[in-house]
Amino acid sequence: MTKRVVYVSPETTVVTAADIIRDKGLRRLPVIEHDKLVGLITEGTMAEASPSKATSLSIYEMNYLLNKTKVGDIMIKNVLTVSKYANLEDATYIMLQNKVGVLPVVDNDQISGIITDKDVFRAFLKISGYGQAGIRIGLEVPDNPRVLEKNC
Template identity: 70%
Template sequence: MAVKDFMTKKVIYVSPDTTVSAAADLMREHHIHRLPVIESDKLVGLVTEGTIAEASPSKATSLSIYEMNYLLNKTKVGQIMIKQVITVSKLASLEDAVDLMLRHSIGVLPVVDNDVISGIITDKDVFKAFLAVSGYGEDGVRVRLITDDTVGVLEKIVHLISEENLNISNTVNIPRQDGKVIIEVQIDGEFDIDQLKQKFVQNGFNVDGITRTSSKN
């Protein structure tokens, strides 16, 4: 899974000369929490709700609302933006992007190659990718099997399903510490789930669950 397959390609951004007030308005308008700062087609920084909050006068200040708004309209994004921005390549794996987010405790990565931004990937994009990979929200049947993590086990599962002329849309493998593996298979269509369950049991599989799923669209 590559970053380019899941990133948000339409990037809403500001320039270093954008006022803090205008950047905050843009975030509210688009329901986002951070904005890349671009100058001459190159990424030069990142402004977030947090950096704007730090730049805003404290509620305990003696300044009037007019004075506070005046300051925010005079302060430029370039004065408060994060300049050392952690980025990721569009060719990197999604797993690499998630690892970067976790290690640096951040929820967004601008996607940059040769100093040019082509997208942005956020924690929400990662959540959507997980749902897509797991087959969530699809009509069909999900089978959860617990089996030995041995060579050929997935091939055997696929063979048993194909014998019933059924199509697999997604598979997820989850290793366990006891040497076993959980294999979840999403299968398209309407069919007798009890019959399929019995077939797996007869072939030595532990069927931990088999349920019908429905579209979430």
């Protein structure tokens, strides 16, 4: 879980949010208002809000529109969250079942962290011992109850 959460308010412009995402190397930002999670903005929601390349608008008109569009106008409002007491397996299951790459961690509607797909990958590598000295043993055995007990 990432505890230092970068976030925006509903009044933040889409252009500013896009700059934050690009500068910080993120893919999504929680939207916080009065210390409470009210939404989520992603690269995808911003792309959907951007004018099509086939638009007849000039670059100046597009920039004007994007500078006037607020995060609160395009954010995902029904955000899945997880309690700060949830374990990683539960969070991962929720993410997989709902096809999302992020779960804000909340306590009394206040965000205390965020779990991303990258956090899950890091945890997997850590618990598997990847990158640490040692030996990994793999066994190919029949899928039967007590097979190890009988053969070892």
